[in-house]
Amino acid sequence: MANKPIEPPVPKEMLPRHIAIVMDGNGRWAKKRGMPRGYGHVQGARTFRRLLEYAHAIGIKYISFYAFSTENWRRPDDEVHGIMNLMRKYLKDAYNHFDLRTRFVLLGDETGFEPDLMKQFEDIQKDTDDFEVMTVGLAANYGSRREIAHAAQELAQLVKKGELEPEDITEELLAQHLYTHEMPDVDLLIRPGGEQRISNFLLWQCAYAEFYFCDTLWPDFDSKELDKAIIEFAKRTRRFGGL
Secondary structure (H helix, E strand, O other), X not given: OOOOOOOOOOOHHHOOOEEEEEOOOHHHHHHHOOOOHHHHHHHXXXXXXXXXXXXXXXXXXXXXXXXXXXXXXXXXHHHHHHHHHHHHHHXXXXXXXXHHOEEEEEEOOHHHOOHHHHHHHHHHHHHOOOOOOEEEEEEEEEOHHHHHHHHHHHHHHHHHOOOOOHHHOOHHHHHOOOOOOOOOOOOEEEEOOXXXXXXXXXXXXXXXXXXXXXXXXXXXXXXXXXXXXXXXXHHOOOOOOOO
């Protein structure tokens, strides 16, 4: 796909700079087919790979995927184990796509993973750090409230050390301590699967994002569905509080 020219669904200047996607509906997709939930996650991982490549081809600069939340640890052990193995496989396969010059950034706490997976996250970030065509945020072991609290703790430590005055803490400074500090705010948040909430995903970064919800379950979400969301985004007028 990288070598095949693909025209975006709208003029390039109208594309969202940063798209965030809640990958929802894997389990329900599998259940509708009489299959275990793990089968849905496998199909969802394939959709993730296809959508990432398509976003790259049409010129999206930043894209973030909600892969695994801090609350998802409460799911059955076999389901969590299966998701972790899918992450291992994808991070390993990512090395086959280095020609895409795509940078990978973990949005979340890598210390919550088993040592081998934690090292995979560390390695992929280090090995793609100078790639510049597209940046992919992988939100894993992620919760936005925890992220904001962590940023506040870091700033509090600087105040405690006398390196920062409380009145010097600004929105911009706090944003520099978020997991997304090297990414712009979200322009378009997409949630397939029929739910209309953002589930503790990039709360700070979505302050002025446009939201797009659809009923399509994630394993069925394809390039045409992404085009629909982008076209809808391009129709909206973004005032950022102004007139």
